[in-house]
Amino acid sequence: DAGITQSPRYKITETGRQVTLMCHQTWSHSYMFWYRQDLGHGLRLxxxxxAADITDKGEVPDGYVVSRSKTENFPLTLESATRSQTSVYFCASSATRPSYEQYFGPGTRLTVT
Amino acid sequence: TQLLEQSPQFLSIQEGENLTVYCNSSSVFSSLQWYRQEPGEGPVLLVTVVTGGEVKKLKRLTFQFGDARKDSSLHITAAQPGDTGLYLCAGDNSGGATNKLIFGTGTLLAVQP
Structure with a gap:
């Protein structure tokens, strides 16, 4: 199906474990983003x-690693999960600049115990 | 520091009432967007405004961009239960240099039938 998908949709993991959240888009959009959404903070980048092989930090990058070997995939890895990383994670994509609209995936709800 | 402040944070109204949501900043934005997010889903774009003083209408929703491009408002006329959701404003303060957006903290709207 066309669009932007995330997997898994729900994940429970333990403190210290490595976790990878997947994001896949079928539009060949140049830009892709990872956000976390927490109560009181809105969406934080x-x-x-x-583009492929070009990544940069956003507002809250500590504890996370990304890669983009292919245009359509943008995985987010938590190298050693902490409880403060319990959140809902959204992946988004947008077309080549200038582009105003970001298309969001359905989100991954991650709980770190 | 939150660059985009939304008010109110929560709003519960009866069907048929009117309401206004505000998005304010001390920074100038080259464009500003409004998204709506339903439970368990990612945000979906409602509108983009790019010109100071611009007004856009989308059925019962009216969006305005401030003359100085530092603030915006969303007015809903005769609210319906289907309008229930989290409303997010988002702005580009890079002058179009990137596709990054800064999101506000959101306004959670509940419309009671």
Missing amino acids: IYYSA
Whole structure:
């Protein structure tokens, strides 16, 4: 199906474990983004990518790693999960600049115990 | 520091009432967007405003961008239960240099039938 998908939709993990959240888009959009959404903070940008092999930090990158070897995929890895990383994570994409609209995936709800 | 402040944070109204949500900043934005997010889903774009003083209408929703491009408002006329959701404003303060957006903290609207 066309669009932007995230997997898994729900994940429970333990403190210290490595977790990878997947994001896949079928539009060949240049830009991809990872956000976390927490009550009282809205959406905060973790990392973004302007194209394959080009990534940059956002507002809250500590504890996260990204890669983008292919245009359509943008995985987010928590190298050693902490309880403060319990959140809902959204992936988004947008077309080549200038573009105003970001298309969001359905989100991954991550709980770190 | 939150660059985009939304008010009110929560709003519960009866069907048929009118309401206004505000999005304010001390920074100038080259464009500003409004998204609506329903439970368990990612945000979906409602509108983009790019010109100071611009007014856009989308059925019962009216969006306005401030003359100085530092603030915006969303007015809903005769609210319906289907309008229930989290409303997010988001702005580009990079002058169009990137596709990154800064999101406000959101306004959670509940319309009671």
